[in-house]
Amino acid sequence: MNADIRNIRPVIRQLDEADANRIAAGEVVERPASAVKELVENALDAGARRIEVTIAQGGKALIRVADDGCGMTAEDLPLALARHATSKLADGDLVNIRSFGFRGEALPSLGAVGRLSITSRVAAEAARIELIGGRLSPVRPAAGNRGTVVELRDLFFATPARLKFLRSDRAEQQAVLDVIRRLAMAEPHVAFTLTDETDGRTLFRADAEQGELFDALAARLDRVMGREFAENAMPVHAERDGLSLTGMAALPTYSRGAAVAQHLFVNGRPVRDKLLLGALRAGYMDVLPSGRFPAAALFLGCAAEDVDVNVHPAKSEVRFRDPAAARALIVTAIRHALAEAGHRASSTVGTATVQAFRAEPAGPSVHTAPLRYQGDYRPSLGAIQSSFAMQAPGVAAGAGFTGAGFAGGGFAEAPSARVETDPAPATDSPLGAARAQLHENYIIAQTADGMVIVDQHAAHERLVYERLKQQAADTGIRSQALLIPEIVTLSDSEAARILAIADELADLGLVIEPFGGGAVAIREVPAMLTRIDGPALIRDILDDLEEQGDSQRLQARINAVLSSMACHGSVRSGRRLTADEMNALLREMEATPHSGQCNHGRPTWVKLRLADIERLFGRTGL
Numbered sequence: 001m002n003a004d005i006r007n008i009r010p011v012i013r014q015l016d017e018a019d020a021n022r023i024a025a026g027e028v029v030e031r032p033a034s035a036v037k038e039l040v041e042n043a044l045d046a047g048a049r050r051i052e053v054t055i056a057q058g059g060k061a062l063i064r065v066a067d068d069g070c071g072m073t074a075e076d077l078p079l080a081l082a083r084h085a086t087s088k089l090a091d092g093d094l095v096n097i098r099s100f101g102f103r104g105e106a107l108p109s110l111g112a113v114g115r116l117s118i119t120s121r122v123a124a125e126a127a128r129i130e131l132i133g134g135r136l137s138p139v140r141p142a143a144g145n146r147g148t149v150v151e152l153r154d155l156f157f158a159t160p161a162r163l164k165f166l167r168s169d170r171a172e173q174q175a176v177l178d179v180i181r182r183l184a185m186a187e188p189h190v191a192f193t194l195t196d197e198t199d200g201r202t203l204f205r206a207d208a209e210q211g212e213l214f215d216a217l218a219a220r221l222d223r224v225m226g227r228e229f230a231e232n233a234m235p236v237h238a239e240r241d242g243l244s245l246t247g248m249a250a251l252p253t254y255s256r257g258a259a260v261a262q263h264l265f266v267n268g269r270p271v272r273d274k275l276l277l278g279a280l281r282a283g284y285m286d287v288l289p290s291g292r293f294p295a296a297a298l299f300l301g302c303a304a305e306d307v308d309v310n311v312h313p314a315k316s317e318v319r320f321r322d323p324a325a326a327r328a329l330i331v332t333a334i335r336h337a338l339a340e341a342g343h344r345a346s347s348t349v350g351t352a353t354v355q356a357f358r359a360e361p362a363g364p365s366v367h368t369a370p371l372r373y374q375g376d377y378r379p380s381l382g383a384i385q386s387s388f389a390m391q392a393p394g395v396a397a398g399a400g401f402t403g404a405g406f407a408g409g410g411f412a413e414a415p416s417a418r419v420e421t422d423p424a425p426a427t428d429s430p431l432g433a434a435r436a437q438l439h440e441n442y443i444i445a446q447t448a449d450g451m452v453i454v455d456q457h458a459a460h461e462r463l464v465y466e467r468l469k470q471q472a473a474d475t476g477i478r479s480q481a482l483l484i485p486e487i488v489t490l491s492d493s494e495a496a497r498i499l500a501i502a503d504e505l506a507d508l509g510l511v512i513e514p515f516g517g518g519a520v521a522i523r524e525v526p527a528m529l530t531r532i533d534g535p536a537l538i539r540d541i542l543d544d545l546e547e548q549g550d551s552q553r554l555q556a557r558i559n560a561v562l563s564s565m566a567c568h569g570s571v572r573s574g575r576r577l578t579a580d581e582m583n584a585l586l587r588e589m590e591a592t593p594h595s596g597q598c599n600h601g602r603p604t605w606v607k608l609r610l611a612d613i614e615r616l617f618g619r620t621g622l
Contacts, residue, residue: 028109031166032059032155033175035110039150040183041100042107043067046148049190049208053180056197058172060155060163064197068147072120074127074139080118081131083108100269100315107131107150113162114155120148133158173203180204181224182270185263185297188213188220214246221248221297225261229254229295234341236298238333241325243302245333250295251344252287253596253603261295266307268299272316274547276300279327282552283334286469286559287594289601296334300326327550339593343430343605430590431605434582441573443582450609456582457573458598459589465566465599466592469559477509477558479524486522486534487515494542495520501545508554512538526554528561563599 029035036053043051046069056062072080083105110116111131119128121144128142156162166172177194184192184206194204206223209216222230233248250261264276276298284294308319320326431454432447443454490498495518502512509526522534537554544551571577577585589595589604598604 028105029113029155031175032063032172033179035059035063035114035152035155036065036176037179037183038106038110039063039065039152040180042150043069043148044183044187044190045100046070048147051190052193052195053176054195054197055173055176058166058169059176060166060169060172061153062197063152063155064149066147066149068145071122071147072118072127073122074125077118077120077127077129077139078136081107081111081116081129081136110152110155111136113158115153115157117151118148119144119151121146177203182263185217185220185224186265186268186270186299188216217246217299218248225263225295225297229261233295234337236296236333236337238329238336240329240332241322242306243300243325243329245298245300245329247296247298249283249298249334249337251341251596252284252294252338252594252601254295255288255292255601256295257292259293262293263297265297265299266309266318267301267304269309269315269318271318273318275320275323275327276330278547278550279330280334282327282550283331283338285552285556287338287597287601292601298330300330302326324550341596342591342593343589343595429586431586434579434586437577437582440576443577443585445582445586447607450607450611450613452586452605452607454586454589454605455598456571456575456577456585458602459585459595459604460571461563461566462595462598462604463585463588463592465563466594468562468566472558472562476507478527479506479509479511480527481524482522488520488522488535488538490518490520490538490542492518494518497545498538498542501551505541505554508558510537510554526558529557532557566599 028038032055036055036059040051040053043065046067048067048069050068052064052066054062054064054066107116107118108131112134115130115132117128117130119126119142121127126142126144127139128144129139130137156166167175173196180192180194181204184190184204188209191208192204192206193202195202206220209219211219218230221233229248229250232254233250236245236247236249238245247265259277262277262280264271264273264280266273266276280294280296280298288294302320306321308321309315311317311319428448430447431452432445434443434445436444437456438444441456443452443456445452445454495514498512498520499514505512509524509529510522511524512520512522515521520538522538525532525534537557540553541551544553571585596604
């Protein structure tokens with residue numbers, strides 16, 4: 001039988017239009033969210049200022065996109081549903097692309113796998129056309145407002161096998177919501193609404209923002225990514241070599257457990273590009289612990305001819321004419337923003353601390369609301385005076401209240417707490433003035449509007465670490481020559497790739513040379529790395545170069561050694577500090593970049609606002 005099959009000559013035939021459209025749909029429309037993306041991008045290209053999206057069953061049963069854009073005439077509608085027909089590619093110029101769409105594949109692909117109808121109005125009359133399973137209906141008059149309404153029902157009814165690969169309605173609904181959120185960030189001057197027709201719920205709403213671009217963008221990010229992100233984000237601005245970068249990047253202590261809050265845009269187009277995501281990780285390399293991911297919304301702008309968006313049918317990947325410049329701009333801008341942030345730590349750390357202080361209910365009868373003094377329950381004047389007397393310094397033993405817990409009178413200083421008898425005056429400095437040291441590790445400082453708790457070991461460890469890094473940058477990394485060079489056998493292309501960055505590696509103490517053929521010789525290694533597997537390191541660096549175009553692996557290993565040195569050379573837990581030493585530590589933290597988190601990415605200090613503390617004791621409203 002196999003012999004018979006080999007003797008049969010396959011016949012080449014032209015695919016009919018329906019089959020070709022279904023194949024194209026497999027590349028363009030993977031799930032309902034893909035269809036929503038294509039339709040909303042068409043609306044944005046049409047100049048819409050208000051876009052309303054309605055879905056049912058996560059988009060499987062219905063996707064409706066209504067806009068107030070320029071619309072299409074009755075003569076345009078049949079052409080809009082023809083393959084490779086578009087109004088966005090002037091004179092076939094694939095270099096100067098300034099629109100979201102340009103392939104002319106989305107609408108015919110959607111009509112090939114679902115029941116598609118378009119109603120559009122330009123002037124006095126509207127027109128409607130349908131494309132169901134690849135079958136085109138004639139254009140008919142219709143009623144409608146200015147703009148376009150595209151309705152897609154029963155997605156993948158013509159290719160039922162694709163339905164088996166879709167996820168639950170809730171998961172598909174969330175994917176649609178993520179698409180709308182990203183496009184809303186890209187176009188802050190456009191109003192977006194997403195509604196679930198099943199129960200009439202509004203899943204997302206963002207009114208058009210006013211003002212200049214950055215002000216509108218900041219307001220839109222506040223609406224889309226949440227108030228917490230806005231409060232804990234740093235503005236990012238940078239320009240270099242015809243590239244511009246703007247947006248917001250979160251503090252390291254406001255990190256996430258997954259890369260769900262990373263939004264990157266190129267010339268306003270949402271992308272998921274490995275080069276840019278790698279640059280974002282590199283920017284946070286030295287301030288985030290393993291397993292944590294930064295949150296950011298970054299907008300990279302460049303000349304249209306400097307980026308190729310015609311790489312993937314979904315247009316989610318791009319190629320830069322100078323990828324190294326794009327990557328360097330992102331890394332440098334983020335590191336500069338982190339340095340400008342100085343000692344800042346995220347406000348969510350303080351919120352979590354306040355929540356940790358709240359007492360757990362003892363039982364079902366315990367009131368969860370804070371106590372309020374009202375009417376006869378307000379303490380008397382005598383009780384208040386006795387309370388103040390108990391807090392006065394030098395209270396004699398036995399004075400004031402007596403009984404259980406108060407037999408000794410006054411308050412006894414706990415062995416693990418040191419209180420400054422002559423504390424420094426109140427200060428307007430961000431980290432305040434030191435008032436006490438608890439458990440020989442935690443500094444309590446008073447600020448103008450609250451208090452700060454500092455982990456002295458973690459804070460000083462970061463300060464020493466930053467000094468060591470600065471010394472290494474000023475004097476260079478010392479290298480140690482190997483008695484016998486290590487030979488690493490590579491392919492010719494790999495050897496060329498690693499030797500292209502030989503000068504950069506030499507600055508970090510790793511000296512390599514060509515050894516003939518595809519081999520390279522490791523002549524010197526960083527002196528501080530006592531144990532190093534040279535060949536494995538070379539191959540790891542090559543993997544980084546292949547994946548993201550750059551490698552921070554050797555720098556990360558050197559930083560790990562410096563971090564360990566800082567840990568052993570910093571103030572240890574259990575050491576008592578004087579008031580001058582504590583305040584000197586606070587002032588140095590304020591002047592040192594990245595001092596808001598330790599070498600492992602954890603916060604070094606927590607701030608509690610006075611209002612939060614008062615709420616803990618039910619003092620609000622008194």
